[in-house]
Amino acid sequence: MVVFMKEQVRRITGKIILFAIIFIGATPFFNINTDAETIEYITVSNTDSQGLYYTLNPTDMTASVKSDPSYGPREIITIPIKVIKNEVSYTVTGIDNYAFAGSRIKEITLSNSITNIGDYAFLICRNLSKIIVSADNAFFSSDEYGALYNKDKTILIQYPCASATSKYTLPASVTSIYNNAFLDCLNLTNITAAPDNNTFSSDNSGVLFTKNKTILVQYPIGKTRREYTVPDGVAEIGDYAFYRCMSLESVHLPGGVTRIGEGAFADCNALKEITLPDSITSIGQSAFEATPWLYNAPEELYIGKFFYRYKNRDSVSSYALLDGTVGIAGFAFRGSGNLTNVIIPESVKNINHYSFFFGSVSNITVVEANPYFSSDESGILYNKDGTEIICYPPGKKEAKYTIPDGVTTIGEFSFSSNYNLKNITLPSSITTIKDYAFNNPLSAITIPASVTYISVNAIQKDTVVYGRRNSYIEDYCAENNIKFYDYIEGIIKKIDGLASDSFILKNQYYIDELIQSYNELSDADKNEVTNASTLLNITERINNLKFFPVYESDLLDGIISIHSPLGVLPKGVAVEAEKTNPSEQQIKLLKKQLGNESAFITLFSISIYDADNAIISPNAEHGAVHATVKIDDDFVDSIFLTAVFIDEEGNFTELETEIKDGFAVFPTETAGLYALIEKGGKINGNNTFIIIITAVITLTVIIALAVYAYLKKKKVGEANNIPDNEQLNT
Secondary structure, three states, rough: HHHHHHHHHHHHHHHHHHHHHHHHHHHHHHOOOOOOOEEEEEEOEEOOOOEEEEEEOOOOOEEEEEEOOOOOOOOOOEOOOEEEOOEEEEEEEEEOOOHHHHHHHHEEEEEEOOOEOOOOOOOOOOOOOEEEEEOHHHHHHHOOOEEEEEEOEEEEEEOOOOOOOEEEEEEOOEEEEEOOOOOOOOOEEEEEOOOOOOOEEEOOOOEEEOOOOEEEEOOOOOOOOOOOEOOOOOOOEEOOOOOOOOOOOOOOOOOOOOOOOEEEEEEEOOOOOEEEOEEEEEEEEOOOOOOOHHHHOEEEEEEOEEEEEEEOOOOOEEEOOOOOOEEOOOOOOOOOOOOOOEEEEOOOEOOOOOOOOOOOOOOEEEEEOOOOOOOOOOOEEEEEOEEEEEOOOOOOOOOOOOOOOOOEEOOOOOOOOOOOOOOOEEEOOEEEOOOOOOOOOOOEEEOOOOEEOOOOOOOOOOEEEEOOOOOHHHHHHHHOOOOOOHHHHHHHHHHHHHOOOHHHHOOOOHHHHHHHHOOOOOOHHHHHOOOOHHHHHHHHHHOOOOOOOOOEEEEEEEOOOEEEEEOOOEHHHHHHHEEEEHHHHHHHHHHHHOOOOOOOOOEEEEEEOOOOOOOOOOOHHHOOEEEEOOOOOOOOOHEEEEEEEOOHHHHOEEOOOEOOOOEEEEEEEEOEEEEEEEEEOOEOOOOOHHHHHHHHHHHHHHHHHHHHHHHHHHHHHHHHHHHHHHHHHO
16 A cells, blocks of 8 residues: 555656646746846856857946957847846846947847847847847837837837848837838838828838828838839938848939938949939938949039039049039048048038048138038138037148137037047037037047036047036046046146256256146136246246257268257257368378378367357256267278367367267267377377387387297207207296
8 A cells, every 4th residue: 555655646746747847848938927037147358158248337236238349149149137247246237339230140039127229239130030028128129020119119129130021010109210220121022001100101012101201211122123213292212211222223213302311322232323303402421322323423423402422533622512502411522632622602501410521621611601601711610600610621630729719519520520630629618519529539638617518429438538626527527437637737736846947948848738738728727726927937937948958960961960968959059060171281280190190080070059140069067969970981990980079279189989880979068170080199198109109119029039038948958959848848
């Protein structure tokens, strides 16, 4: 009986375990939602096991998925609810801009913790077939097509590029579509709007329009037809509406079309013919990029009343737009060769943010009669009243620029096309800085306390911002992880460090910049520099100091180079050096003084003049002038050369001379007459030549006496029959 009961228990237990296994394995098919958290452990480089890269925010203990081109994600991934690094947990709440752009992912599941998805997060994911959103996510949702929406499905964010479905029905709830939602969906041939959708409609061919069919929203790029005629009544071609339609060869736009959107026909690589009406007054950037039609277009391309493209002509430096032109397209002057000046007529009222990007234009001239725009004497583009900068031209070469007083707004992308600027100072009139205003590689920018609004994307992260403590600017920099310094504190600290004339002397360039920074301050800021009088005294001291920081000349007269360290030569100095050709009588006299009639001599003179053209000598307190003199080929052996200074009485002073690579280098504190001579002459009053001859004669006599003694001893040895070895010992 006991055995039977045990067997029954064993069988029942086995069935329970089997049922549990089957139930657990089947749960995904029942779409049962669980509260179990998905967790990933991340490495030192913030990468998880799926190849996802994260940005961690220790302030609110959140994380966001970030693009990392060096390590792409797997094909099927799940965004976790939490990531753990070094036993610290972060909630994953965001997906950054371009996080998966161009990646190989095929399917992605978003957890309920995701609250923010950045722009173009799934751009051109050509393998992506499905986006799945957790049912209990409070911000986003997905449908049976694997398309991504906001929670209540009023906004279509992304349709999966690789969806196997060729036909898609837009729900009635959708009121807005991201302009990249259908980008690169090569399988899609038909988009149908639900009949009860109040915002969008479609025609019998599956092309998507707004409800009243005045805007063509999306032409499905999977269509294979070669020609298409836009229906009458359409006034606008939407952004990227025909982007990458590979089959289209010809498109006809009806009269009444006024706008062609950004990238509308870009990358249509078979498009050879476009019928464009004169009614067009607005064209987005890159509307026709990478099409055969654009490649074969004329050098100066006008579309209706819109200027679209200027093609490079090296012989032209200035170009005036035609009267009647109402707008300038994005990238209109890209690759414009030697073109430096563009003249904008009275009729232009629309200029794209990117119009002058990637071009050579350095001066923009707007005629006075234009009611929408203006320009200043520097060729910078403003709105009509000069309160907003529209474009700082890309061709300007200056590294520094101070925006003039009176400007209140820095416009979108206004400085972003210029890559030469490194330092910008804003006046106290500025209040607003718009999107991507300084999206160029600046090293520093000074922002006054008057600024009350800066767009999140206005300044690059690696730019150093100078402002005032306890200001909006300081808070902005802290929120956006940008380096911030108080410029008044900086000036005061620099002034306090100027202790001595010696420091000023050796750092004049640095101090000149400091004085310029001070002079550019507003009156209120100058009053805050408590030791401003010290700065003014330093200005006086610099003006009174006559020492030029550095002087170095090229080779003078082909043989001589003069250079000096800090402070040795006066400010405004001029140096003259030349090889001297003395008369035969002078040469004989010099050789006689040297005590060497066969010596070879090179004579040269060095003269130094101050700003008043008076001959001066270097300041010995700060060092010596160094001369580098080319050695003549006539010298037999340069290692026996030395440089000497010859005073007015003809006396010689030998100088410490270094022979290097065919040049003699020596320091001197005196301007005047110099010579390169072969050692052995009379220098400093010593008859060196006689001493050397005497030494040679003495040595010769000693050697002769030694030889005589040896021979005499050898003769004695032979007479006494002493063996050779003993003779040697003797």
